[in-house]
Amino acid sequence: MKLLNYDHTKIYLDTYFTNLSSLLECFSEQNTYYLIDENVLRLHHSKFASIKNLIIIPSGENSKSLNFISQIVSNLLSLGANRKSYLIGIGGGVTTDITGFVASVFMRGISFGFIPTTLLAMCDASIGGKNGVNLNSVKNIVGVFNNPDFILIDYSFLKTLSNEELVNGFAEIIKHACIASEDLFVKLENISQKNLLKNIDDFIYSSILIKLDIVLIDKKEENQRKLLNFGHTFGHAIESIYGFSHGKSISLGMVFANQIATKMGYLDTNQNTRILNVLNSFNLPSDISSINKKEVLELIYNDKKAIKSNIDFIILNNIGEAFVKSLKVIDLIDG
Numbered sequence: 001m002k003l004l005n006y007d008h009t010k011i012y013l014d015t016y017f018t019n020l021s022s023l024l025e026c027f028s029e030q031n032t033y034y035l036i037d038e039n040v041l042r043l044h045h046s047k048f049a050s051i052k053n054l055i056i057i058p059s060g061e062n063s064k065s066l067n068f069i070s071q072i073v074s075n076l077l078s079l080g081a082n083r084k085s086y087l088i089g090i091g092g093g094v095t096t097d098i099t100g101f102v103a104s105v106f107m108r109g110i111s112f113g114f115i116p117t118t119l120l121a122m123c124d125a126s127i128g129g130k131n132g133v134n135l136n137s138v139k140n141i142v143g144v145f146n147n148p149d150f151i152l153i154d155y156s157f158l159k160t161l162s163n164e165e166l167v168n169g170f171a172e173i174i175k176h177a178c179i180a181s182e183d184l185f186v187k188l189e190n191i192s193q194k195n196l197l198k199n200i201d202d203f204i205y206s207s208i209l210i211k212l213d214i215v216l217i218d219k220k221e222e223n224q225r226k227l228l229n230f231g232h233t234f235g236h237a238i239e240s241i242y243g244f245s246h247g248k249s250i251s252l253g254m255v256f257a258n259q260i261a262t263k264m265g266y267l268d269t270n271q272n273t274r275i276l277n278v279l280n281s282f283n284l285p286s287d288i289s290s291i292n293k294k295e296v297l298e299l300i301y302n303d304k305k306a307i308k309s310n311i312d313f314i315i316l317n318n319i320g321e322a323f324v325k326s327l328k329v330i331d332l333i334d335g
């Protein structure tokens with residue numbers, strides 16, 4: 001087992017869900033409530049056989065709604081939860097976001113922890129203290145910054161993850177490497193696709209360290225934390241227009257961003273090619289020729305990040321080095 005500490009959060013890596021009660025001080029099974037993703041419960045039911053106080057979270061983004069949050073709060077009350085209760089979220093980013101949000105508002109805030117079960121949640125969504133839900137199809141628009149007491153990472157959950165979800169996680173790991181670590185990038189270049197799960201500890205650990213380095217100096221996304229949006233400006237727009245998976249959309253978003261960085265003279269073409277090769281080796285798309293750039297830019301313009309037609313765009317100047325540049329939407333069109 002590895003332990004990382006940040007703020008008041010303990011991150012236990014490479015351990016098992018069954019160690020939970022021994023890792024947590026003052027753990028009271030009776031006063032602990034679990035929000036669990038429906039697929040995780042179905043696929044790993046033997047792990048949860050003895051647990052009471054389970055509330056099931058239907059799979060999918062629709063669960064991240066204020067309506068569903070009020071249902072969870074009602075369920076917690078009818079199960080007898082109180083101010084001293086502990087809330088634990090077991091699932092992907094949808095479940096950890098919901099858990100952090102509910103725990104922050106239930107009786108003005110109770111203690112909580114995460115057991116992320118997707119690669120994306122292990123290396124990204126559970127880290128950094130953002131907990132949000134959606135409103136009228138605007139993503140994560142209602143939320144709080146609040147860190148869990150613990151994050152327990154048990155790789156055995158990944159055995160049941162679909163390949164598409166695994167690749168979604170790797171898209172974020174590639175993003176972390178691109179913005180902050182050439183070493184991690186080289187590991188991604190050299191890994192055999194057959195050995196991904198065997199080497200998962202190294203990828204998750206490195207990815208978490210990168211995210212922590214960034215969020216700890218900019219907790220509220222005023223500056224450095226924006227680097228984590230690399231590929232996401234175009235990516236989010238592509239996801240909502242074309243309905244591609246998050247990983248595929250972010251992959252295309254990174255390709256667009258690098259095209260702009262290359263044209264502006266920041267990223268050299270060899271490095272750009274290395275990134276395209278890594279994306280392809282993970283079966284992530286890199287061909288942007290069929291994407292309607294005008295439509296994508298229109299959506300970006302209307303996005304919450306576009307202030308007075310300027311966008312904080314993330315530019316790579318090397319693999320492992322990125323910076324925030326304020327660009328006009330028109331600059332993106334020319335790029």
Ligand SMILES: NC(=O)c1ccc[n+]([C@@H]2O[C@H](COP(=O)([O-])OP(=O)(O)OC[C@H]3O[C@@H](n4cnc5c(N)ncnc54)[C@H](O)[C@@H]3O)[C@@H](O)[C@H]2O)c1
Nearest residue numbers: 039059092093094095117118120121124125130157160161
């Ligand atoms: N808070 C943050 O900083 C942050 C960062 C990135 C993403 N997010 C949020 O995270 C969400 C995406 O997270 P995600 O990709 O984990 O999606 P998800 O939670 O929807 O999980 C993806 C799918 O995998 C299934 N699943 C989960 N664990 C499984 C397992 N072990 N085996 C088999 N299936 C399993 C789920 O049922 C679901 O169908 C989005 O809502 C996004 O906004 C938040």
